[in-house]
Amino acid sequence: IILEYDKGGYLRTKSIDLLDLTPGTNPDELLAEIRQSEPLITESRADQVKQLIIRLQQKQGQQDHHRFCFFKELKAHILPLTNVAFDKSGSRFITGSYDRTCRVWDTASGTELNTLEGHRNVVYAIAFNNPYGDKIATGSFDKTCKLWCAETGKCFHTFRGHMAEIVCLAFNPQSTLVATGSMDATAKLWDVETGEEVATLTGHTAEVLSLCFNTVGNQLVTGSFDHTVAIWDVASGRRVHTLTGHRGEISNVQFNWDCSLIVTGSMDKTCKLWEAVGGKCVATLVGHKEEVLDVCFDLSGQLIATASADGTARVFSATTHQCLVTLEGHDGEISKICFSPQGSRVLTASSDKTARLWDVQSGVCLQVLEGHTDEIFSSVFNYEGDTIITG
Helix, strand or coil: EEEEEEECCCEEECCCEEEECCCCCCCCHHHHHHHCCCCCCHHHHHHHHHHHHHHHHHHHHCCCCCCCCCCCCCCCCCCEEEEEEEEECCEEHHHECCCEEEEEEEEECEEEEEEEECCCCCCCEEEEEECCCCEEEEEEECCCCEEEECCCCCCCECCCCCCCCEEEECCCCCCEEEEEEECCCEEEEEEEECCCCEEECCCCCCCCCEECCCCCCCCEEEEEEECCEEEEECCCEEEEEEEEECCCCEEEEEECCCCCCEEEEEEECEEEEEECCCCCEEEEEEEEEEEEEEEECCCCCCCCEEEECCEEEEECCCCCCCCCEEEEEECCCCCEECCCCCCCCCEECCCCCEEEEEEECCCCEEECCCCCCCCCCEECCCCCCEEEEEC
């Protein structure tokens, strides 16, 4: 629940995370609990908050029988796609490509809104500054990152400084910084407003292939081909922890929603779970027979999904570290995995030219999304969970 309030003439927001909410939670008890710790919720606002809790419970209780129907094929680029991403509302999405451009699309009509041109090599990493959605960042093999206006397609800044290809990037939650990771073994932080470099995060000895801000924005985690993961303090640019233990390149890193845990996937066929505060390894998730190519938390942080070159995906409990289900059916390696926003579905993308939708509880494949004639590199849900893009 997001609270909006006025402070000194400025509109401020504060979020209340209800990660343990279930359809069976007593709304009155929960409201009383929230009010004890949140002075913003006065007597006059209490009923409003209770109604929001009930609405969230109704959403949780909805049976998710959504079937996805093929909607549109977009011949988006003349060369292969690298990545796809939605804005928060899901009304627009972007595609990056080997043709050196990023394109902005209207989801409902499938029409192209803008082509972001200016990079001199592959546009590999792309992102909207969600939840705002007014800016787009593109990272390229030309060693630069560009910041664009999502509405007009105007280029605000070109971030120069990396000595090799940029392969991952992210906005911080406040949308004041962009982090970029590069084949030059560094990550950099850039100021969205001024276009200046804020910090260079040095310490890795090989390519930085993945990075992720936590939801508060005070920490950044980076994963490298040097088999290590680093946690950085964003304000100072200092390395807080180095997470060692993997015996292969790191394929992906992610914080959970409440910033307490980090999950890492590796070419050593395992995932590891780490405490964000102390940097201690809490668990090693095993079972895959080949490299783990992608890993993610669900939004509540209770579940972890892993995708592997062995053609299977797995769902683990973040608390017991047990494998709950194995998702079997793809005929090739699975390069991408994500949960639906509601957490009841898992979406996988594979080199077998299909994406699949799975039921988290039973591990049953609910749908095979077919039609591509080559491997699928990228697949995402929109925020509502009712639209999927595969690229």
